[in-house]
Amino acid sequence: MDSFVLPSFISPNSEDIKRRIYARIRSDLHRIEAEIDRNINSSIPLISVVARHIMGSGGKRLRPLLMILSSRLCGYTGDRDVSLSVVFEFIHAASLLHDDVVDHAEFRRNQPAANTIWGNPGVVLVGDFLYSKSFLMTVGYNNIRILEVLSSATTKMAEGEVLQMVHSDNLEVDEEEYLEVITRKTAVLISAACQVGAIFGGASPEEEEALRAYGHHLGIAFQLVDDTLDYTGDVKELGKPVGNDIREGKATLPLIYTIKKAKPSVKKRLGEIFCAEEILPENFLEVREMVMRSGGIEYTLHSAIEHVQKAKESLDIFPAHPTKETLVEIADYVLCRRV
Amino acid sequence: MDSFVLPSFISPNSEDIKRRIYARIRSDLHRIEAEIDRNINSSIPLISVVARHIMGSGGKRLRPLLMILSSRLCGYTGDRDVSLSVVFEFIHAASLLHDDVVDHAEFRRNQPAANTIWGNPGVVLVGDFLYSKSFLMTVGYNNIRILEVLSSATTKMAEGEVLQMVHSDNLEVDEEEYLEVITRKTAVLISAACQVGAIFGGASPEEEEALRAYGHHLGIAFQLVDDTLDYTGDVKELGKPVGNDIREGKATLPLIYTIKKAKPSVKKRLGEIFCAEEILPENFLEVREMVMRSGGIEYTLHSAIEHVQKAKESLDIFPAHPTKETLVEIADYVLCRRV
Numbered sequence: 256m257d258s259f260v261l262p263s264f265i266s267p268n269s270e271d272i273k274r275r276i277y278a279r280i281r282s283d284l285h286r287i288e289a290e291i292d293r294n295i296n297s298s299i300p301l302i303s304v305v306a307r308h309i310m311g312s313g314g315k316r317l318r319p320l321l322m323i324l325s326s327r328l329c330g331y332t333g334d335r336d337v338s339l340s341v342v343f344e345f346i347h348a349a350s351l352l353h354d355d356v357v358d359h360a361e362f363r364r365n366q367p368a369a370n371t372i373w374g375n376p377g378v379v380l381v382g383d384f385l386y387s388k389s390f391l392m393t394v395g396y397n398n399i400r401i402l403e404v405l406s407s408a409t410t411k412m413a414e415g416e417v418l419q420m421v422h423s424d425n426l427e428v429d430e431e432e433y434l435e436v437i438t439r440k441t442a443v444l445i446s447a448a449c450q451v452g453a454i455f456g457g458a459s460p461e462e463e464e465a466l467r468a469y470g471h472h473l474g475i476a477f478q479l480v481d482d483t484l485d486y487t488g489d490v491k492e493l494g495k496p497v498g499n500d501i502r503e504g505k506a507t508l509p510l511i512y513t514i515k516k517a518k519p520s521v522k523k524r525l526g527e528i529f530c531a532e533e534i535l536p537e538n539f540l541e542v543r544e545m546v547m548r549s550g551g552i553e554y555t556l557h558s559a560i561e562h563v564q565k566a567k568e569s570l571d572i573f574p575a576h577p578t579k580e581t582l583v584e585i586a587d588y589v590l591c592r593r594v
Numbered sequence: 595m596d597s598f599v600l601p602s603f604i605s606p607n608s609e610d611i612k613r614r615i616y617a618r619i620r621s622d623l624h625r626i627e628a629e630i631d632r633n634i635n636s637s638i639p640l641i642s643v644v645a646r647h648i649m650g651s652g653g654k655r656l657r658p659l660l661m662i663l664s665s666r667l668c669g670y671t672g673d674r675d676v677s678l679s680v681v682f683e684f685i686h687a688a689s690l691l692h693d694d695v696v697d698h699a700e701f702r703r704n705q706p707a708a709n710t711i712w713g714n715p716g717v718v719l720v721g722d723f724l725y726s727k728s729f730l731m732t733v734g735y736n737n738i739r740i741l742e743v744l745s746s747a748t749t750k751m752a753e754g755e756v757l758q759m760v761h762s763d764n765l766e767v768d769e770e771e772y773l774e775v776i777t778r779k780t781a782v783l784i785s786a787a788c789q790v791g792a793i794f795g796g797a798s799p800e801e802e803e804a805l806r807a808y809g810h811h812l813g814i815a816f817q818l819v820d821d822t823l824d825y826t827g828d829v830k831e832l833g834k835p836v837g838n839d840i841r842e843g844k845a846t847l848p849l850i851y852t853i854k855k856a857k858p859s860v861k862k863r864l865g866e867i868f869c870a871e872e873i874l875p876e877n878f879l880e881v882r883e884m885v886m887r888s889g890g891i892e893y894t895l896h897s898a899i900e901h902v903q904k905a906k907e908s909l910d911i912f913p914a915h916p917t918k919e920t921l922v923e924i925a926d927y928v929l930c931r932r933v
Contacts, residue, residue, distance in 0.1 A: 299760065357718060375714065376695070379692055380692070387725075387749040410729075417716070
């Protein structure tokens with residue numbers, strides 16, 4: 256399948272940005288990897304194996320990284336940040352495990368999904384372990400406000416997952432409902448990582464709010480781009496098939512926009528495909544063609560650009576600082592990432 | 595199926611004890627029910643419906659009750675106990691929901707199991723919601739020690755569930771490993787409810803430890819009796835079929851004892867039945883006969899009696915007090931309960 260050519264308003268130099276960001280965060284990434292490794296062990300081998308499978312396979316470590324950068328931007332200079340940061344990777348991993356059970360996923364990042372190897376029971380229970388362990392690790396930091404942000408985030412995430420399930424196979428979802436779902440399923444945890452970083456770094460209330468907002472908009476943009484990649488991405492780069500969302504009955508913004516703009520005949524055809532028992536590769540290509548033609552991809556990417564803009568503006572209250580530059584570059588990178 | 599006649603060392607007056615306890619705790623139970631009802635609502639209807647199904651169907655409310663009684667025994671007299679107490683029912687409900695997914699359960703308390711109505715995805719996600727909501731509710735109490743006990747308990751519970759799954763279809767489990775599993779899967783949360791009650795009630799370290807130990811031994815006894823009821827219980831009273839454990843490949847103490855004492859021929863026959871693809875009703879009757887004859891039920895109940903004894907002794911450090919009497923009676927009731 257051809258990969259989609261990025262619109263000209265987005266810089267094609269994603270590899271350049273990636274290299275630049277990587278040079279700045281390399282040592283933090285090493286610390287994060289070592290800390291994940293240290294915490295992944297359990298006296299029960301199955302837990303370590305499943306956790307290693309879901310967390311050891313080339314994740315971006317975006318959430319821990321944002322927590323560390325946020326605390327640093329607020330003045331933290333010690334090394335206790337890293338243990339707290341991996342909590343966000345643990346929660347993310349737990350939600351991926353439970354998602355795979357919910358979606359009957361077969362692949363994740365070019366590997367068989369955990370549930371296809373260890374079955375639903377093991378995956379549900381290891382997910383539970385990772386959630387609980389996250390809270391236990393956070394309690395050690397003796398900070399109620401951090402625990403409040405974290406438990407509020409996981410509660411909203413769980414509600415978001417239920418909401419997405421309730422909406423599945425429903426083409427009538429509007430943009431507002433969709434934004435509510437992606438706020439809860441993606442933005443809330445990214446936002447919490449930034450806010451917790453701020454609290455941990457001793458932020459003022461304004462700084463905390465700024466980083467919370469940065470994470471929120473970054474998270475929305477991240478998910479919007481993700482949703483376009485499910486139409487336009489390269490299968491090999493993504494490590495999972497494209498067209499997943501439609502197959503799982505998820506109407507995302509590219510499709511929601513397309514339906515809103517479509518003539519009744521197109522709308523009817525989309526409805527037929529979307530609600531069919533099975534969605535064949537040619538059906539997906541047909542939907543993709545309609546989405547491309549309607550401008551659904553551009554519309555979604557424009558929305559992502561606006562959120563990236565808001566994310567960067569949220570950082571305006573901070574003075575110039577290398578960490579601020581890194582956060583700005585991460586926001587830019589979200590727009591041109593291909594995986 | 596005939597129900598098993600309780601050995602003579604156990605008082606048959608379970609209805610008397612039940613009535614006496616109920617008279618003491620009636621108003622607390624009403625407060626607990628009202629508080630569960632108040633907290634069960636979510637803006638997402640499916641969450642309320644599934645939560646209501648799992649929590650509205652005649653549970654014993656043992657965990658919230660123990661939390662309230664423990665705090666009262668340590669001197670608490672206000673009304674903020676009840677919101678904290680229902681956290682333990684929420685966590686219990688979440689673990690039941692995930693258990694039903696893990697065990698492919700069809701019934702619970704005379705009703706279809708939630709997963710047979712709403713499917714695994716909904717049940718997994720509502721379970722996640724209840725776990726997260728529990729932490730969020732607890733954070734409101736602004737007490738790190740309580741959060742520490744709670745997150746440590748749920749982490750151990752999750753490990754216990756994985757451990758039980760790993761041991762399933764394994765007849766070689768010994769008594770020590772079995773005790774480790776039931777400690778984690780049952781005793782840990784009951785013990786945490788008592789310990790949190792103590793902390794909330796302003797207990798001294800000795801009082802806190804006493805109530806933790808009370809809950810631990812009570813929890814072990816509770817599960818031991820449960821495991822005998824799966825062999826000897828009345829199907830109608832229990833609200834679920836007997837023989838569940840064997841069908842799910844769980845070797846509990848009555849069977850573990852029987853295997854340890856059995857002649858090679860009996861051991862071989864038990865192994866054949868236990869490892870078969872399907873366990874027919876007549877297979878269960880055959881196993882039950884062997885377990886009864888070997889004294890596996892008496893052995894397990896004797897062990898339960900010892901733990902009840904230890905639970906009651908743990909309370910020795912407290913002076914005479916009506917709440918202490920209630921806790922003692924609850925411990926006695928665990929031995930003669932039929933459901």
